[in-house]
Amino acid sequence: MIVRRGKGDLNKIYRPCKISEVVGNETIKRIINKALENNTLPHALLFTGPSGCGKTTFARLIALGLNCIEGVSGEPCCQCASCIAILNLNSFAVIESDAGRTGDVATTRKILEDLPSAPMGGERYKVAIFDEAHKLGGNSGSEDALLKFLEDTPEHVYIILCTNEPQKLKEVTRNRCKITQFGRLQDDDVCKLLEQVCQFEGFDYKIEILQYISEEANGVPRAALGYLQQIAAEESWTKDAASVVITAGIDIDYVEVYDFCRLIIKERNFQSTVKAYSKIKKIPIEIIRMAVCGFFVGCLKRANNLKEAQQFSEIIDITSQPYFNNPKPEHILMNSLFKITQILRRTN
Ligand SMILES: [Zn+2]
Known part of the structure; x- marks a missing residue:
């Protein structure tokens, strides 16, 4: 059940503060609630799933649940000093880093070096949340620093990595974490x-x-x-x-991918599709996949006849499952784009 708190825009006043207030992802809610109650929550968590499906929100709820003065639970009071500090994003116990902007090795090291000391405000646990955690990967050394830390995480520290592109993290990093895959809401x-x-x-x-x-x-x-x-x-x-x-x-990335889809339909040619893809390559593959799928769902709804509907339905089948569990998502995307052009050619 949702709860209204404070003033401001709808996203702010209906932001969930307890696990029971989150909409959807029911299984994850049950598992994490239980882990908090039984004190069995793993100290390194990797939250995966598409953007906007609640990974960071959930990470913050865990930070609240671990530190509420009333006791550890998935239902923090949301009124005590600890809860209020965390909700206002000024708790010393919760460190939130957007690795897309501050994922450089110096900043990451600084965050990690600060974690072993006890929290300053009297909270029980320190929780470090890394958004866009895949950006820690690559050559910057940030992921190696994190990996070292994960080998020996102090008892009072929880690390939560959130990403829609987990395959960009090293396998060894992923293996050190308990992976939870979030899904989009219905x-x-x-x-x-x-x-x-x-x-x-x-x-x-x-x-x-x-x-x-x-x-x-x-x-x-x-x-x-x-x-x-x-x-x-x-x-x-x-x-x-x-x-x-x-x-x-509408999200600017989606607009670009929709234009790309219109071109695929117009040209029905793999070579020109590949050429057009190079222009949207900077957009994360998972976003492209979701936008392509969404675009063809729209086409299906407006299909003129059964034959057309059948083609769009086949394209949706190809693009409806996340690619990010595959080690080479770009290869899968290329293959899907090839199949899409072949399916569309059948009208000619
Ligand atoms: Zn509280």
Whole structure:
């Protein structure tokens, strides 16, 4: 059940503070709750899964649950000094690093060197959360420093690595961690969340618009709440008005991949697809895969006939599973793109 706290935008006031307030990922919630209660949570965790599916949120909930003055649990009080410091992002016990920006070896070493000392504010545990943890990989030496630390993690320290590209970390790093794979939320779950928020806020909502937002948000509650906020503010409770809000706010990476998909459909040629791919190569493969899949789901919904629908359905089959458990995701993507062009050629 969601809870409203404080003031600000919808994403802030409905941010979960207890595991029971998280929507979706039910199995993970059960396992982590139990591990916290039984004091069996592994000290090195690797959270994988697509962007926006709640990895970092969950990492923060663990930090709260470990340090709440009321006792270790998945249901921290969210009111004690420790909880409030963590929620306000100014606790000495929780170190959050965005490895995409500060993953250099000097910063990483500094974070790790500080961990063995006891927390300053009287908290029980230090929790270091590395977002975009795959950026620690490569030649910078950051991953090696981390690896050394993971060999002998102090009892009062928990390390949580969050990434949508775990294959970019060394196998030995992954092996030292307990891996938890998060999934995207179902559209229905996102829709239920939106409906609860609307009821709390007293919005004069329309359920079909909430369903539309949920589909467009691609299983990312943060995106869905962002759209809802704007639609409610502008009272855009028609599909046309809502689509204007959503199109304006859509992720720039997705726009580029959608253009790429349109080109694939137009050209139906593998060589030109490969050429076009080189222009979007900087976008993470998992984002490309999800955007391609989402694009063809849209095509399927608008298919003119059964034959077309069958083709789009085959493309969705190829792109609906994450590639990141495969050691060479780019090879799988290339192969998928080849198959997509072949499937599309069949109309000619
Ligand atoms: Zn507390």
